[in-house]
Amino acid sequence: MSDVPSNLKYSKSHEWIEVSDDIVTIGISDHAQDLLGDLVYVELPEVGNEINAGDACAVVESVKAASDVYTPLSGEIIEVNDALADNPELINQSPYGDGWIYKLRLSEVAELDDLLDADAYTALAAEEEH
Amino acid sequence: MSKQTPLYAAHLRAQGKIVDFAGWQMPIHYGSQIEEHHQVRQDAGMFDVSHMTIVDMRGANTKAFLQNLFANDVAKLTQPGKALYSCMCNEKGGVIDDLIVYYCQDDWYRTVVNAATRDKDLAWIQQHAKNFDVEIIERDDLAMIAVQGPNARNKATQVFNQEQAHAAQALKPFFAAVVGDWFIARTGYTGEDGFEVMLPQDEAEKFWQALLDAGVKPSGLGARDTLRLEAGMNLYGTDMDENITPLEAGLAWTVAWEPADRDFIGRAVLDAQRGNTKSKFVGLVLEGKGVLRNHQKIIVEGIGEGEVTSGSFSPTLGQAIAFARVPSETREHCFVDIRGKQVPARVVKPMFVRNGQSCLS
Numbered sequence: 001m002s003d004v005p006s007n008l009k010y011s012k013s014h015e016w017i018e019v020s021d022d023i024v025t026i027g028i029s030d031h032a033q034d035l036l037g038d039l040v041y042v043e044l045p046e047v048g049n050e051i052n053a054g055d056a057c058a059v060v061e062s063v064k065a066a067s068d069v070y071t072p073l074s075g076e077i078i079e080v081n082d083a084l085a086d087n088p089e090l091i092n093q094s095p096y097g098d099g100w101i102y103k104l105r106l107s108e109v110a111e112l113d114d115l116l117d118a119d120a121y122t123a124l125a126a127e128e129e130h
Numbered sequence: 131m132s133k134q135t136p137l138y139a140a141h142l143r144a145q146g147k148i149v150d151f152a153g154w155q156m157p158i159h160y161g162s163q164i165e166e167h168h169q170v171r172q173d174a175g176m177f178d179v180s181h182m183t184i185v186d187m188r189g190a191n192t193k194a195f196l197q198n199l200f201a202n203d204v205a206k207l208t209q210p211g212k213a214l215y216s217c218m219c220n221e222k223g224g225v226i227d228d229l230i231v232y233y234c235q236d237d238w239y240r241t242v243v244n245a246a247t248r249d250k251d252l253a254w255i256q257q258h259a260k261n262f263d264v265e266i267i268e269r270d271d272l273a274m275i276a277v278q279g280p281n282a283r284n285k286a287t288q289v290f291n292q293e294q295a296h297a298a299q300a301l302k303p304f305f306a307a308v309v310g311d312w313f314i315a316r317t318g319y320t321g322e323d324g325f326e327v328m329l330p331q332d333e334a335e336k337f338w339q340a341l342l343d344a345g346v347k348p349s350g351l352g353a354r355d356t357l358r359l360e361a362g363m364n365l366y367g368t369d370m371d372e373n374i375t376p377l378e379a380g381l382a383w384t385v386a387w388e389p390a391d392r393d394f395i396g397r398a399v400l401d402a403q404r405g406n407t408k409s410k411f412v413g414l415v416l417e418g419k420g421v422l423r424n425h426q427k428i429i430v431e432g433i434g435e436g437e438v439t440s441g442s443f444s445p446t447l448g449q450a451i452a453f454a455r456v457p458s459e460t461r462e463h464c465f466v467d468i469r470g471k472q473v474p475a476r477v478v479k480p481m482f483v484r485n486g487q488s489c490l491s
Contacts, residue, residue: 037352038164040443041421041450043469059469061421063163063443064352 002031010121011072027100031125036062039088044080079103135180136334152246154181163352167445174279175349181245184269195262203386207233219396224372273334282324289340321361362481369439380411413480414452418473422452427467
């Protein structure tokens with residue numbers, strides 16, 4: 001069973017979101033990194049870019065495949081995790097910690113209501129495993 | 131209904147992540163594909179390859195039959211146990227499958243073909259065997275375990291019984307020995323030394339466990355793919371298929387042109403294509419950022435376009451590598467279209483790592 005911290009929010013496309021007022025930190029879930037396998041490359045978004053909920057804004061590549069990371073929320077990218085450029089495996093080792101991908105200043109705070117809580121995400125991930 | 135090998139329970143015990151592969155439930159990895167890859171390059175790993183199709187061909191005419199069926203010439207096999215890599219082509223010179231054939235004795239050759247092509251291979255082989263009065267026996271009673279890596283032979287030898295160990299130690303590369311109902315071959319698909327062992331299904335789990343106890347670690351199909359790519363070994367279905375000839379897949383070296391009067395299936399087309407293929411099969415090393423993937427488009431400035439046939443990340447080299455078909459005039463550099471960006475790549479011989487060492491200059 002994968003790890004799903006209860007203090008975070010989640011998206012149906014397997015991102016996690018840590019909310020701190022109008023600033024959010026986004027990464028991919030433990031379940032997602034486990035499905036991808038060993039990560040070898042991360043294409044980070046650019047700081048300053050305005051993105052809309054549903055956009056593909058980063059790419060994570062494992063040995064086997066490339067996968068888009070979607071933003072579940074709209075806003076401006078204010079910071080990216082540059083450490084991933086040299087150490088993409090941080091996402092495997094610490095998906096909710098050192099493996100965070102980018103930070104966003106929200107433009108549509110109401111979109112937070114569309115996110116899943118830990119219980120709902122656990123159910124979604126369990127369903128996909130069967 | 132997908133099939134399980136005799137080692138399925140062992141894979142589950144080892145935390146194997148099971149995927150469907152050509153109708154078989156096989157382990158893609160046991161936790162980390164990259165660690166399994168390094169294990170094989172640096173020590174010893176083992177693969178369950180029981181899904182592959184083992185076919186015995188028996189009868190006095192087997193040699194003549196295979197000289198007609200395969201693009202490489204089994205007449206090269208003069209010493210018992212010697213192995214040969216070959217393509218089996220259709221009349222258009224396209225590759226039906228690639229395979230290894232072992233010469234056991236004059237009236238017995240053993241062939242190992244791919245799992246994904248089993249049905250069409252057997253049908254093709256049976257169809258042509260009729261004219262030669264050769265008996266085709268699928269050996270689905272056998273399992274196959276590949277033990278690969280610099281320490282693979284040492285560790286496997288500890289596990290063999292005395293007779294098996296004696297035979298295995300005497301094997302030169304690309305030779306096999308028949309020991310009772312076991313078949314031990316010094317062959318593989320990783321670019322490392324080691325054995326491929328074919329053995330009765332009901333003995334497979336015990337042998338697997340004994341290897342595990344000797345320090346050989348299970349490795350999945352994921353690592354098998356990155357190891358073979360680094361080693362410069364083609365994969366059927368991605369690097370070549372029925373519409374691609376061996377000459378277009380970097381396999382000209384496996385086509386035996388002499389003797390000129392040997393009439394093998396596809397020969398007329400290959401003879402005509404020889405020396406004037408429009409494309410060439412090369413290796414690529416990505417110079418910019420990203421990972422090379424199958425089917426990415428290649429742009430050769432002023433010359434034309436090509437395509438990545440097998441691409442991945444090389445754990446040994448720490449960079450993205452690939453096989454690709456590019457225009458014949460391509461020189462040292464090209465660009466690869468990765469999500470709309472043109473990323474520079476270096477063109478090299480399609481072999482990246484052998485016996486643990488980089489082949490790149």
